Amino acid sequence: MRKSHPIRRVVLATAATVSGVVLLLSLKPASDPAAAAAAGAAPQPGAAARPSPQGGQRGGAAAGTVTGDAAQTQYGAVQVRLTVANGKITGAEAVQAPKGGVSDQKTALAVPRLNQEAVAAGNADIDAVSGATYTSTGYKKSLQSALDKIKASSPGSGGETGAGSGSSGGSGSSGDSGAARARTVTGRTAQTQYGPVQVRITVSGGRITRAEAVQAPEGGVSGQKTTLAVPRLNQEAVAAGNADIDAVSGATYTSTGYKKSLQSALDQAGG
């Protein structure tokens, strides 16, 4: 029964809503802090090592080095640096390892073998070198942290390449990196209601090591959907190794086009 003040209420509700929304928007940073941190960790120029072979590329994903956190062991710190090309580990080295006396010996024995295992396995699930358990454990810890960093940075950078240029695809092509005998195959363009979709895959050792969209719908909502869907489709393609991947909900047309072009790329790679 208290007197109601409709106008005052309208003004208050509007002011509260507008200022609340503006406050929320202004509290958001202009760039993703998580991605920025991962990208910042990637180059690490000061650490006294040979320059990475394909230094020209921008992010960690195409080619570059990632340094893991230093892991403390009883005999000293172990820190691993990985060289990554096209999403695969092509090199591993220990930037720090226990030194002095017996430790030197153990390091000399263990680290080269651990490096090899890391490249071969592509993950941190490697065997410890017997007689150098502490060093091995520290190595694996630091390796895992480096791998985590790669993982953290790849979806973001995948979104960038997926959305547009396709220029980064060139760097991974067959010629220079050699050892992995990776080659890229580009699928046929699939037309969708919102524009063409074209997929390029990198095949190495009979497996898809990388997938990206060279063309995808752009502009307006389509641009948004592309940013949403393409990175996930890329991941799914690499994980599945074939074109039998799930469509991203809310981006059905793009997903369908993607699968078509992916299938054609796989056909070419197989034949």
Place this chain on the structure above:
Amino acid sequence: MTTTLAGGRAARRQTMRRIRPRRSPAVPLLIAVWAGAAAVLWLWWHNTPAIADDNGRILNAGRITGLLAGYLMALVVLQMARVPALERRVGSDRVARWHAMSGRYTLCLIVAHVFLTMWGYALQAGRTLGDVVQQTVDSVNQLPDMGKAAVGTGLFVLIGVSSVGGIRRRLPYDAWYHVHLLTYAAVFLTFWHQITTGNDFAVEPVAKTFWYGLYGAVTALVLWYRILTPLRLNIRHRMRVEAVIEETPGIVSVLIGGRKLHRMGAEAGQFFRWRFLAPGMRFSSHPYSLSAAPRPDMLRITVKAIGDHSSRLRELAPGTRVWAEGPYGALTAQRRSRGKVLLVAGGVGITPMRALFETLPGAAGDITLLYRANTTQDLALWDELAAIAEERGARLMYAVNSPDGERPDISAENLQRKIPDVDHHDVFMCGPPGFAQSVYEALREAGVPARRIHHESFEM
């Protein structure tokens, strides 16, 4: 008088048993609503790593308003689901006001959401603010479920326009009501684009599950309390008009018989929504308070013939089937916190007061009824009231206009003179809005705290 429904001692004992002053659940409910809104905002916060530029800001403002609108829309429907906790404990009138308020706010959010999102998309596509209309057309054509959403939004705007004060007053009640029922269709139509195009639900399966849960729960409550519960009630009690009695010129009582009516759990002070299955009355239901304590075989409502519907009540034939929904309303004995009670009735507002006057437990001298009408002729149910007053030792007073038409002065001083300890009373009040407002002010001035003035008002 034949219309007297003697509830008497038995009814009073029943009411006495039911008195356990309970706190209204309004505060915990409001806290839950705010917590839900915070959770929705958190969902947005969690799924938005960064906002790069103004375009992003506009799009994200669109997302925030859209998420909040989707959340509130479910609550706006929930408020009209006739959930007993809301209708009987918070009070139908208060919930209806919440509904109107949150409905208006939600409509504003929807409009803001559509505009901001389309503006943002237009900018993203390299267009300008002027292309918002074209962008909207494109989006409706191209995105999944956006056609449905556009129709739904149109319905929302229609419903909103039909509820604007001036337009609503000019519309017949039934027309307004049936337009309002379109809300269900509009909510259904706009629901799907939230799931298929909403970033937060595409990315977060958990959020999607919760959203389905929210809307599913509201749908279940609506089906249960608006359809199944009334069905069961009417199948069980089979109500029919027994008689129609003219109390005073323009005020009629309708006696309604049925089976085991005491099992409906209705209390004095509550109302039902009545639908009389007679030609021309079938399609509208109206809230009328019980004007006597419910008896196992009989209910009574007393209605002043003001509108179309209420004037037609006079012609109801005995035996007409009655479809009732209820009981609703929180203006019952459980609101009471003191021994002494003052009941204030204005005109036909006497109906719930008459039922309370009869049934409120109290010793002789505890209960006072103040009845305001234009003339003594208009004091409907007066004989009954006098009989109850005599039986219970309650005080009965009336205030009518003086012969030259001057209104009686219900002021703080007069109240205090007539009822010296008025500030120690609980006050129950029912009457037209202007009357209620002036009595409320007089009571406050006479020292009655606001929390002890119990009033039901269906003014928005």
